[in-house]
Amino acid sequence: GAGVSQTPSNKVTEKGKYVELRCDPISGHTALYWYRQSLGQGPEFLIYFQGTGAADDSGLPNDRFFAVRPEGSVSTLKIQRTERGDSAVYLCASRVENTGELFFGEGSRLTVL
Amino acid sequence: AQSVTQLDSQVPVFEEAPVELRCNYSSSVSVYLFWYVQYPNQGLQLLLKYLSGSTLVKGINGFEAEFNKSQTSFHLRKPSVHISDTAEYFCASLTGTASKLTFGTGTRLQVTL
Numbered sequence: 001g002a003g004v005s006q007t008p009s010n011k012v013t014e015k016g017k018y019v020e021l022r023c024d025p026i027s028g029h030t031a032l033y034w035y036r037q038s039l040g041q042g043p044e045f046l047i048y049f050q051g052t053g054a055a056d057d058s059g060l061p062n063d064r065f066f067a068v069r070p071e072g073s074v075s076t077l078k079i080q081r082t083e084r085g086d087s088a089v090y091l092c093a094s095r096v097e098n099t100g101e102l103f104f105g106e107g108s109r110l111t112v113l
Numbered sequence: 114a115q116s117v118t119q120l121d122s123q124v125p126v127f128e129e130a131p132v133e134l135r136c137n138y139s140s141s142v143s144v145y146l147f148w149y150v151q152y153p154n155q156g157l158q159l160l161l162k163y164l165s166g167s168t169l170v171k172g173i174n175g176f177e178a179e180f181n182k183s184q185t186s187f188h189l190r191k192p193s194v195h196i197s198d199t200a201e202y203f204c205a206s207l208t209g210t211a212s213k214l215t216f217g218t219g220t221r222l223q224v225t226l
Contacts, residue, residue, distance in 0.1 A: 004156075033213065042119075042203050042216035043157070056213060091156065101147070102214055106156040
């Protein structure tokens with residue numbers, strides 16, 4: 001597709017479970033970002049990849065959160081031992097390096113019961 | 114550290130009236146500024162961006178914004194709004210030394226007849 005694709009669009013899980021959220025960026029975009037948007041808030045930065053490596057992971061809230069991008073394209077955000085406070089919409093975005101404009105996917109809504 | 118402030122959490126306005134959504138940023142270095150719109154249950158869509166050059170930036174759907182360095186502002190305006198403009202609007206900044214967008218908390222524009 002032409003845009004950033006995120007799956008699943010909705011995920012409901014129980015407290016303590018493991019969750020993976022997938023992002024397929026726009027073809028050719030070298031930079032990939034993960035953001036988290038809680039209800040009534042603006043998106044908060046989690047992690048940024050340049051190619052395969054995490055260039056900035058300062059936004060990851062704790063060590064239960066981890067993200068990978070092994071081949072420099074698709075990325076997976078992994079959340080271990082989920083907590084109710086992890087409930088949010090997780091947004092992925094990509095951009096061509098140095099243009100500044102981020103293109104966002106529609107997000108994955110995570111609900112932890 | 115860069116930050117973005119959107120003072121108005123909600124702005125109610127009648128259809129065909131003008132609107133201004135306020136955004137102030139803090140940065141001691143060169144900054145790029147963006148406005149994104151988020152319609153219900155959709156991803157973020159870029160409205161307009163300021164990278165350099167003319168301080169008056171025109172975007173999609175009749176929106177425009179003016180970069181004011183002395184007041185560190187980047188307010189979004191539209192001379193006549195439509196019902197379909199009802200959405201959440203986010204201001205964001207990107208400094209020359211960082212690679213991640215920092216978002217404001219958003220302003221909900223509610224257009225009524």
